[in-house]
Amino acid sequence: MRRHILLAVTMAAAASPLAAQSIAITGGRVFPVSGPVIENGTVLIRDGRIVAVGAGVAIPADARRIDAAGRWVTPGLVNAATSVGVREIGAVGSTVETSPRSTQQQQRGISASFNVWEGFNPASVLIPAARKSGITTAAILPQGGLIAGRGAVMHFVAGGGLTEMLMRSPVAMVAELGAGGSTRGEQWSRLREVLDDARSYSLRRAQYERAATRPFAATRLDLEALVPVVEGRLPLLLSVDRASDIEAALLLARDYRLRLIIGGGAEAWMVAGKLAAAKVPVLTGAMNNIPGSFSTLGQRQENAGLLRRAGVPVVIIGNAGGGDEEAFNVRNVRFEAGNAVAYGMTWDDALRAITLTPAEIFGVSDRVGSLQAGRDADVVIWSGDPFEFASQPEHVFLRGVETTTPSRQDLLEQRYRTLPPNYSTPRP
Amino acid sequence: MRHSVIALAVGLVACGGHPALAQGTTPPAPARQGTDTTTRAPMSGGVSVPNADPFPSTYRPFASRATLIRNVTVLTAAGPAIRGGSVLLRDGRIAEVGTSITAPADAVIIDGTGKFVTPGIVDTHSHIGAGAAPGDQGANMNDVNEATNPVTAQVWVEHSVWPQDPQFTRTLAGGVTTIQVLPGSANLIGGRSVVLKVVPSRTVQGMKFPGAKYGLKMACGENPKRVYAQRGPSTRMGNVAGYRAAWIQAEAYRRRWDKWNTNHQGDAPTRDLGLETLAEVLRVNIYVHNHCYRADEMAQMIDIAHEFGYKIRSFHHGVEAYKIADLLARDSISASVWSDWGAFKMEANDAVRANLPLLWKAGVVAITHSDDASGEQRLNQETAKSVAEGKLLGINVSDDEAVKWITINPAWALGLQDRIGSIEVGKNADVVLWSGNPFSVYSRAEKVWVDGAMLYDRTDPAARWRTDFELGYVPEQGGRN
Numbered sequence: 001m002r003r004h005i006l007l008a009v010t011m012a013a014a015a016s017p018l019a020a021q022s023i024a025i026t027g028g029r030v031f032p033v034s035g036p037v038i039e040n041g042t043v044l045i046r047d048g049r050i051v052a053v054g055a056g057v058a059i060p061a062d063a064r065r066i067d068a069a070g071r072w073v074t075p076g077l078v079n080a081a082t083s084v085g086v087r088e089i090g091a092v093g094s095t096v097e098t099s100p101r102s103t104q105q106q107q108r109g110i111s112a113s114f115n116v117w118e119g120f121n122p123a124s125v126l127i128p129a130a131r132k133s134g135i136t137t138a139a140i141l142p143q144g145g146l147i148a149g150r151g152a153v154m155h156f157v158a159g160g161g162l163t164e165m166l167m168r169s170p171v172a173m174v175a176e177l178g179a180g181g182s183t184r185g186e187q188w189s190r191l192r193e194v195l196d197d198a199r200s201y202s203l204r205r206a207q208y209e210r211a212a213t214r215p216f217a218a219t220r221l222d223l224e225a226l227v228p229v230v231e232g233r234l235p236l237l238l239s240v241d242r243a244s245d246i247e248a249a250l251l252l253a254r255d256y257r258l259r260l261i262i263g264g265g266a267e268a269w270m271v272a273g274k275l276a277a278a279k280v281p282v283l284t285g286a287m288n289n290i291p292g293s294f295s296t297l298g299q300r301q302e303n304a305g306l307l308r309r310a311g312v313p314v315v316i317i318g319n320a321g322g323g324d325e326e327a328f329n330v331r332n333v334r335f336e337a338g339n340a341v342a343y344g345m346t347w348d349d350a351l352r353a354i355t356l357t358p359a360e361i362f363g364v365s366d367r368v369g370s371l372q373a374g375r376d377a378d379v380v381i382w383s384g385d386p387f388e389f390a391s392q393p394e395h396v397f398l399r400g401v402e403t404t405t406p407s408r409q410d411l412l413e414q415r416y417r418t419l420p421p422n423y424s425t426p427r428p
Numbered sequence: 429m430r431h432s433v434i435a436l437a438v439g440l441v442a443c444g445g446h447p448a449l450a451q452g453t454t455p456p457a458p459a460r461q462g463t464d465t466t467t468r469a470p471m472s473g474g475v476s477v478p479n480a481d482p483f484p485s486t487y488r489p490f491a492s493r494a495t496l497i498r499n500v501t502v503l504t505a506a507g508p509a510i511r512g513g514s515v516l517l518r519d520g521r522i523a524e525v526g527t528s529i530t531a532p533a534d535a536v537i538i539d540g541t542g543k544f545v546t547p548g549i550v551d552t553h554s555h556i557g558a559g560a561a562p563g564d565q566g567a568n569m570n571d572v573n574e575a576t577n578p579v580t581a582q583v584w585v586e587h588s589v590w591p592q593d594p595q596f597t598r599t600l601a602g603g604v605t606t607i608q609v610l611p612g613s614a615n616l617i618g619g620r621s622v623v624l625k626v627v628p629s630r631t632v633q634g635m636k637f638p639g640a641k642y643g644l645k646m647a648c649g650e651n652p653k654r655v656y657a658q659r660g661p662s663t664r665m666g667n668v669a670g671y672r673a674a675w676i677q678a679e680a681y682r683r684r685w686d687k688w689n690t691n692h693q694g695d696a697p698t699r700d701l702g703l704e705t706l707a708e709v710l711r712v713n714i715y716v717h718n719h720c721y722r723a724d725e726m727a728q729m730i731d732i733a734h735e736f737g738y739k740i741r742s743f744h745h746g747v748e749a750y751k752i753a754d755l756l757a758r759d760s761i762s763a764s765v766w767s768d769w770g771a772f773k774m775e776a777n778d779a780v781r782a783n784l785p786l787l788w789k790a791g792v793v794a795i796t797h798s799d800d801a802s803g804e805q806r807l808n809q810e811t812a813k814s815v816a817e818g819k820l821l822g823i824n825v826s827d828d829e830a831v832k833w834i835t836i837n838p839a840w841a842l843g844l845q846d847r848i849g850s851i852e853v854g855k856n857a858d859v860v861l862w863s864g865n866p867f868s869v870y871s872r873a874e875k876v877w878v879d880g881a882m883l884y885d886r887t888d889p890a891a892r893w894r895t896d897f898e899l900g901y902v903p904e905q906g907g908r909n
Contacts (some may be wrong), residue, residue, distance in 0.1 A: 294562050
């Protein structure tokens with residue numbers, strides 16, 4: 001009966017997108033990500049899906065042709081750790097929906113039932129900016145407390161409402177060690193307690209309803225949300241940095257048979273072999289090298305490359321510093337990937353780390369993250385190497401529809417490009 | 429040569445035993461910060477008489493050898509790039525720049541085929557050292573904001589700087605050789621800044637840029653009114669009343685001291701450390717560095733500067749500077765801004781990624797600043813993002829121009845444009861060798877020279893400067909490879 005809460009919401013791609021048209025992107029350097037680069041390749045799109053990718057694709061006569069000679073063609077980028085749509089202006093509390101705000105929730109530190117997508121605002125001005133810069137899919141992750149809640153994957157389809165933009169939820173249970181100032185022992189103990197109780201609850205729902213169980217350490221809704229975690233169906237995305245904390249997380253995952261994902265993982269390179277052996281992916285950046293806390297003393301820019309070399313699945317996220325890579329600057333994840341290359345990762349791995357790998361980890365690789373027949377036609381045509389600052393996305397397609405909506409930044413730039421400004425509505 | 433930087437640091441005092449080097453590289457620090465002779469205190473003055481330089485720089489250049497870097501593209505920040513160029517560093521200065529320099533017999537020769545040379549990068553807005561790493565709760569390393577009064581002109585941020593902050597080593601590895609460390613923005617008037625060389629030292633005095641002017645940190649908008657919401661100012665109008673009240677006091681103080689300095693009649697007036705700093709601003713011996721986001725507030729700050737006769741040398745953060753680029757150009761106020769930070773608070777909400785190119789086009793002294801220990805390491809990359817955005821608006825900024833945003837322009841904001849910030853003969857040999865074009869994401873600083881001494885060499889990890897804190901705590905291979 002209550003099982004509906006557990007069900008993953010997965011929005012099927014609409015059969016008929018806004019433009020039921022064939023588009024052929026020809027002559028470009030095509031990076032399918034799921035396979036090797038195709039020089040002078042074609043990407044054929046019809047009805048919002050990719051129908052063919054290759055060097056010798058037959059192009060229908062009625063197709064709109066886009067000459068991509070000299071251009072680089074990639075899947076739309078997937079930013080795996082964002083607050084786009086749930087944090088509009090950081091210091092304006094009424095626009096921030098990333099975590100529970102009630103004191104009661106905060107004190108408990110457990111808000112597993114929190115669904116971050118329910119606060120998502122499809123009218124956020126950050127979405128057109130992200131989309132135009134080649135970010136077509138983003139995971140939104142809750143924050144705060146020991147267990148913050150459930151993350152979701154959003155699809156930035158133009159003109160979409162909440163229904164159209166919600167691609168999948170939940171995609172992970174998000175937790176963070178180190179929040180709240182308690183010691184490690186307390187936090188691991190608390191985590192085990194609620195996982196134990198979630199397991200116990202899942203076996204005794206009827207008794208629970210009759211108040212015939214011992215008291216549980218979390219609310220009914222939180223326990224219910226944790227059931228798929230303890231059943232190994234929903235990954236636990238645990239943010240930890242110190243090498244020993246990562247090892248402790250691996251032990252926890254072994255004991256409880258959890259699907260673990262490490263977030264942050266500043267010192268993950270020190271335990272890369274153990275992560276690889278456990279097949280645990282890591283979400284990390286490539287620009288932070290500051291021993292900013294006693295838990296991140298080993299932080300280094302080679303982290304992503306070293307992990308990959310050891311065989312760990314790596315997702316690159318923005319984590320450089322104060323520039324808000326999670327919302328206003330989600331576009332910068334491609335530069336984070338470029339920095340990963342500068343610090344030892346292969347270029348192909350770095351592209352995969354911001355496309356297909358996050359799509360796989362969050363269970364949406366059948367939709368996005370690669371250029372393959374059957375996938376949503378999320379395609380970006382870049383003027384050059386997408387990791388380079390000088391390169392720009394020249395065309396961005398989402399489900400086969402080219403993005404044209406200007407961002408609020410575009411409108412401001414148009415208004416003020418010559419002074420005094422033109423106060424009428426600017427038209428870029 | 430591969431001098432061990434660590435060994436050099438140990439031998440810092442001994443560097444005084446290199447008279448030729450010390451003489452030849454850095455002009456003796458002026459005894460005073462100011463140039464206005466009316467403020468000069470009598471030599472016999474006691475503690476009650478102002479001393480403009482009570483914490484004098486003890487910086488001496490590290491040991492250097494004549495070095496010829498050749499076959500490089502030189503982004504000079506003083507004109508067009510020199511391809512196939514060479515730069516000769518000698519006695520701490522840039523001795524020659526060109527395409528055909530004969531290698532002196534004693535010179536170390538570095539072949540830079542495919543590589544680039546720029547001046548050492550200058551950041552007008554840093555808090556490292558004062559807001560040191562690790563910054564865990566309880567680490568007590570945050571000494572940036574004296575948030576106890578809206579006006580704390582009496583504090584000097586150099587007294588908060590920890591020379592063992594591991595962020596310094598990373599900043600140097602990013603090609604940054606000079607930084608201005610500022611107090612934070614909690615206060616209307618936050619105190620004095622300090623200009624530092626990014627070098628190993630046991631003391632902050634050993635990092636202070638000899639002869640650099642002090643700056644005064646002022647802050648507009650949300651931060652002060654939030655911090656002082658209970659006691660005031662709690663509004664922007666309260667902020668403005670607070671600045672004006674402080675300057676009215678400063679004017680009176682300046683008149684009292686200027687008069688006494690002229691006639692020495694009676695007892696010297698009572699010293700007040702805060703008013704002393706503000707009076708020096710009114711005498712234009714200290715530059716104002718004004719944290720301010722919104723266009724309308726910057727325009728008001730310009731009027732306040734006019735009312736009291738001081739100069740704003742640079743607006744910092746200025747996310748809306750592009751809206752009043754004409755006003756900034758008219759008053760010769762530089763803009764120290766981020767490439768693309770925005771939306772973290774209401775007053776940062778109109779940030780646009782083309783801020784820098786729009787300012788540049790309007791003739792403003794455009795500066796890429798960091799305000800962030802991570803961004804400070806990549807000011808070249810931050811700049812590259814802005815250049816790309818400008819191109820979308822049809823504003824084409826060449827590499828030759830873009831490099832100025834992180835070198836000669838910030839040097840100007842600090843009043844050091846005659847000594848650093850460009851590759852020109854006679855300037856301090858603060859030089860960076862990049863593995864490729866510094867505006868490519870794949871390029872990294874390979875070697876960094878400060879006053880002709882190679883203090884960072886990516887190819888020689890063993891010689892690399894590690895702060896005291898890093899020893900034992902930070903894995904040797906961590907951080908800055």
